[in-house]
Amino acid sequence: MSSARFLGAIAEYNLDLTPIAIDALQMNITRLCNQACSHCHVAASPRRTEMMTDDVIERCLEIVSQHAGIRTADITGGAPELHPGFEPLVSRLRGLDRHVVVRHNLTVTLDPHPLTGESMSHLPEMFADHGVELACSLPWYGEEETDHQRGAGTFAKSIESLRRLNGVGYGSRIDLLLDLVVNPGAATLLGDQRSLEAEFRRALEEDHGLTFDRLFVLANMPVGRYAKHLDAVNDADGYLGRLEESCNPSAAGNAMCLSTVSVSHDGTLYDCDFNQMLGLAIGDSDPLTVFDFDEAKLMRRRIRFADHCLGCAAGAGSSCSGATAPVESPSRMGCVA
Numbered sequence: 001m002s003s004a005r006f007l008g009a010i011a012e013y014n015l016d017l018t019p020i021a022i023d024a025l026q027m028n029i030t031r032l033c034n035q036a037c038s039h040c041h042v043a044a045s046p047r048r049t050e051m052m053t054d055d056v057i058e059r060c061l062e063i064v065s066q067h068a069g070i071r072t073a074d075i076t077g078g079a080p081e082l083h084p085g086f087e088p089l090v091s092r093l094r095g096l097d098r099h100v101v102v103r104h105n106l107t108v109t110l111d112p113h114p115l116t117g118e119s120m121s122h123l124p125e126m127f128a129d130h131g132v133e134l135a136c137s138l139p140w141y142g143e144e145e146t147d148h149q150r151g152a153g154t155f156a157k158s159i160e161s162l163r164r165l166n167g168v169g170y171g172s173r174i175d176l177l178l179d180l181v182v183n184p185g186a187a188t189l190l191g192d193q194r195s196l197e198a199e200f201r202r203a204l205e206e207d208h209g210l211t212f213d214r215l216f217v218l219a220n221m222p223v224g225r226y227a228k229h230l231d232a233v234n235d236a237d238g239y240l241g242r243l244e245e246s247c248n249p250s251a252a253g254n255a256m257c258l259s260t261v262s263v264s265h266d267g268t269l270y271d272c273d274f275n276q277m278l279g280l281a282i283g284d285s286d287p288l289t290v291f292d293f294d295e296a297k298l299m300r301r302r303i304r305f306a307d308h309c310l311g312c313a314a315g316a317g318s319s320c321s322g323a324t325a326p327v328e329s330p331s332r333m334g335c336v337a
Contacts, residue, residue: 005244006309013249017258019299022067024260026074027052027060028273029086031265033078034111037137037150039183041224041277044078046114051083056267059290061089065096067295074260076103076273081123082113090130100132103181106161107154124161128168133177135216136162140182141203149183162210171211179214193217219243221311223274243310252313257303263290271303274311280304 010017029052033044064070073093080086080102093100109123127134138158139149146155162178165171170178180200197215204210220226222239230236257271261282267289270276281287282301 003306003309005240005307006305006313009244009247009310010249010252010313013252015249015253017252017255017303017305019258019301019303021069021259022261022295022298023069024072024074025060025064025070026076026260026262026273027089028076028078028262028264028276029057029080029089030078030083032082032114033105034082034108034114035079035105035150035154037225038229039139039149039220039226041221041226041274042078043224043277048078050078050265052085052263052265053267054085056263056265056290057085057089059267059293060263061092061096063290063293064093064098069295070098072099072101074101074103079105079108081108081120082115087126090126090132094130094132100130102127102132102134103137104134105137106158107150109161109164110157124164124168124170127165128170128176131175133179134165134170135179135181136165136212138162138180138182138200141200141207159208159210162204162212163208166210171213177214178212179216180212181216181218183218183220219311219314221274222308223277240307240310243314246314247310248313248315251315252309255309255312257312261298267291269293269298274308275304275306278306278308280306 028042031042031044031048031050032046033040033042033048034046036045060073064073075086075089077083081104083089090100090102104123104127109120111120112118113120136158137150139146143155146158147153162171165178168176170176182196182200193215196217200215201212204212222230222236227236230239257275260272262270262273262276264270264276268276269282269288269290269292270280271282275281282298282304283292284304288298
């Protein structure tokens with residue numbers, strides 16, 4: 001997979017894009033989901049069957065317990081709540097005094113489990129009982145835009161789910177963080193995260209009486225279903241070019257891969273969740289797994305970059321925690337439209 005455009009875009013800035021820490025372990029525990037969103041880089045759906053095995057989960061817990069520097073466990077999917085071991089995993093991670101982030105799509109609370117038919121309505125109380133941080137997908141504060149990206153009825157379910165989360169303290173208690181995650185509905189960058197957060201906060205409060213803590217803005221990465229969409233509309237090269245024109249060295253220098261290691265359901269290690277979906281494992285031809293986890297060696301590794309990394313480096317940057325740099329940082333800033 002080519003990395004020429006990404007490396008060319010950052011070449012003039014003399015950046016040292018090597019690991020600086022491993023302070024977060026991101027675990028992709030399943031690709032099963034109650035939805036099949038058009039922008040999903042994981043291509044998750046109710047038909048996917050991949051699940052992290054018990055031995056991989058046990059090894060991840062062992063790694064976290066043995067490495068004090070790993071302060072955050074980031075649990076994602078699919079809808080991670082659909083993994084049968086999700087709740088015990090959260091409980092044990094919290095027992096290790098680690099900060100736990102769950103990537104939550106909101107609608108999973110209201111839909112029955114796609115395999116078992118069981119109700120998932122207990123999730124808000126479960127999250128609150130364990131004090132996890134929630135990073136919740138909400139493409140927009142309006143029904144039309146959200147349903148267009150994630151399917152009819154998604155917005156109404158998302159609003160009801162947020163109402164239930166507010167009801168157990170999320171969005172009002174400092175120990176129950178409720179973050180919203182926004183992906184644009186088209187091949188665009190959404191602009192200033194702070195301004196957009198204020199816009200979301202005003203709309204959700206006035207229209208629905210809802211509160212949240214932070215808004216994270218993510219670029220649509222040219223990976224998975226979104227890459228297929230770009231190919232279908234003959235815009236893959238154009239989108240990469242627009243990301244390249246918006247390359248921001250400050251964003252690239254704060255990329256998530258510099259301080260996080262991603263684990264797939266089968267235990268293979270990756271620099272990030274996007275590389276995971278592209279099969280770009282740490283170790284290249286001899287992929288490393290959680291059973292090979294060696295912090296010292298991982299800190300000396302060569303991060304595997306490719307042209308999709310332009311998505312993390314464009315504009316204000318994109319990561320699982322939102323923007324990574326101010327848009328006014330020196331860059332060849334252009335409008336991605």
